[in-house]
Amino acid sequence: MTQSSGPQAPHSKSHNTATGFAFTFTGAELVAFGSGALWWPAENLLCVSDLHLGKSMRFARTGGACLPPYQTQATLLKLEADLEATGATTVVCLGDSFDDRRAVGELAEPDRVWITRLQAGRRWIWVEGNHDPGPLDIGGTHRANLSCGALFFHHVAAPERSGEISGHYHPKIHLKTAAGRVSRSCFLHDTARVILPAYGAYTGGLDLGHIIFQTLMGPGTLAILTGKTPRPVPMPR
Numbered sequence: 349m350t351q352s353s354g355p356q357a358p359h360s361k362s363h364n365t366a367t368g369f370a371f372t373f374t375g376a377e378l379v380a381f382g383s384g385a386l387w388w389p390a391e392n393l394l395c396v397s398d399l400h401l402g403k404s405m406r407f408a409r410t411g412g413a414c415l416p417p418y419q420t421q422a423t424l425l426k427l428e429a430d431l432e433a434t435g436a437t438t439v440v441c442l443g444d445s446f447d448d449r450r451a452v453g454e455l456a457e458p459d460r461v462w463i464t465r466l467q468a469g470r471r472w473i474w475v476e477g478n479h480d481p482g483p484l485d486i487g488g489t490h491r492a493n494l495s496c497g498a499l500f501f502h503h504v505a506a507p508e509r510s511g512e513i514s515g516h517y518h519p520k521i522h523l524k525t526a527a528g529r530v531s532r533s534c535f536l537h538d539t540a541r542v543i544l545p546a547y548g549a550y551t552g553g554l555d556l557g558h559i560i561f562q563t564l565m566g567p568g569t570l571a572i573l574t575g576k577t578p579r580p581v582p583m584p585r
Contacts, residue, residue, distance in 0.1 A: 367381055367382050367383070367433075367576075367578070368380060368381050368382070368387065368578060369572050369578040369579065369580060371537060371570075371572075371580075373499075373511075373537065373542055374498045374499065374510070374511040375498055376388060376390065376497065376498060376499055377389065377390060378542070380535045380537075380572045380578055381430060381574075381578065382574050382575050382576055382577065382578045383426055383429070383430055383547070383574065384396065384397075384533060384535075384544065384545045384546065384547040384574050385427075385430045385547060386513065386535070386542065386544055387430075387434055387436070388499075389434075391438060391496060391497070392434075392435070392436055392437045392438060393436060393437075393438040393439075393440060393496070394430060394431065394434055394436035394438070394439050394440070395439075395440040395442055395501065395513060395544065396427060396430075396439075396440075396441055396442065396544070396547040397441070397442035397443060397444070397503075397514075397515025397516070397544040397545075397546065397547055398442070398443070398444045398445075398477070398515045398516065398518060398544075398545075398546035398547055398548055398551055399423050399427070399441060399444070399445045399446070399547050399548040400419075400423075400444055400445075400446070400447045400479070400546070400548040400550075400551050401419075401420045401423060401424075401445060401446050401447065401455070401459075401548065402420060402446050402447045402448070402450075402452070402454055402455065419548070419549045419550050420455070420456075420459050421459065422549040423547065423548045423549050424459065424462050424463065424466070426547070426549075427466065427547070428462075428466060431466060431470075436470065437469075437470055437471060438470065438471040438472075438473070439466075439467075439470055439471070439472045439473065440473045440475060440494060440501050441472075441473065441474050441475060441488075442475050442477075442501060442502075442503055442513070442514065442515045442544060443475045443476055443477025443478070443479075443480070443502075443503030443504075443515055443516065444477035444478065444479040444480060444503065444515065444516065445474055445477065445480055445484070446479065446480045446484065447479055447480075448479055448480065449480060449484075452480075452484050452485060452486055453485070455486075460486070463486060463487070464487060467487050467488055471489070472487065472488035472489065473488060473489050473490075473491055473494055474486070474488050474489065474490045474491070475491055475492070475493060475494060475501055475502065475503055476490070476491070476492050476503060477503045477515075477516070478503065478504070478516070498511050499511050499512075499513055500512045500513065501513045501514075502514050503515055503516050504516045505517070505541055505543055505564050507563070507564060509540070509541070510539075510540040510541070511540070511541075512540065512541040512542070513541070513542050513544070514541065514542070514543055514544070515543065515544045515545075515546070516543075517543060517554050517558075517560060517561070518533065518545060518546040518551055518552060518553040518554050519533065519534050519535070519536050519543055519545055519553060519554060519556060519561065519571070520532065520533050520534065520545070520552075520553025520554060520555055520556070521533075521534045521555075521556050521571050521573065521581070521583075521584070522555060522556075523581070531553075532573045532574060532575060533545035533546060533553050533573075533574045534556075534571040534572055534573050534574060535571070535572040535574075536556075536561065536565055536569055536570070536571055536572075536583060537569065537570045537572060537580075538565050538566040538567075538568060538569040538570070539566060539568075540566060541564070541565075543561075543564075543565075545574055556571060556583055556584055557584060561583070562585065565583060568582075569582070569583040570582065570583065571583045
């Protein structure tokens with residue numbers, strides 16, 4: 349496991365430690381997974397943001413671009429793998445879990461059963477997003493936000509908060525490498541907040557050069573790249 353300075357974060361015995369970057373945030377030992385999930389071992393809590401389940405169905409319904417039809421299945425398969433690896437007993441879906449309110453009702457029955465099976469035996473919290481405001485008829489608990497210890501889980505970052513875990517913006521970094529220019533979704537981490545990447549398949553992203561990131565994130569911000577070996581790089585300014 350790649351790790352920032354400070355004590356090593358505890359982890360589940362079943363977790364493959366090669367897949368995460370460990371860091372300390374407001375006293376909590378967290379792990380950023382290459383999948384885009386955030387793991388809090390002390391609370392046995394897995395947090396994911398912006399699954400956008402049903403995105404391909406919404407695009408088909410509204411005459412948008414044609415996306416691969418297995419977008420929901422690809423996202424659930426990744427989530428199932430992270431849950432099996434960690435043994436998480438609490439799951440926080442940090443908003444925009446569904447691409448719109450109708451997407452819940454349009455879920456194929458096997459996908460609805462799949463979600464129900466993943467929820468079984470777990471505390472499952474759907475935090476409201478701008479795409480899916482209000483309660484969802486899909487089990488679990490529905491909240492506007494969640495406070496847990498020193499951490500505050502909310503969909504959209506607020507400049508005045510600290511200790512905040514959020515999503516919404518789908519941060520993505522562009523890097524020049526020997527093989528050419530590459531694009532990678534990433535976590536953002538400074539002393540006040542962590543912004544998660546979009547977890548869902550085919551969700552796109554917002555470049556870190558955007559004014560919103562330059563305004564929200566403080567000096568020394570790290571961008572933690574997703575992928576096979578998550579690694580931190582300074583956020584471009």
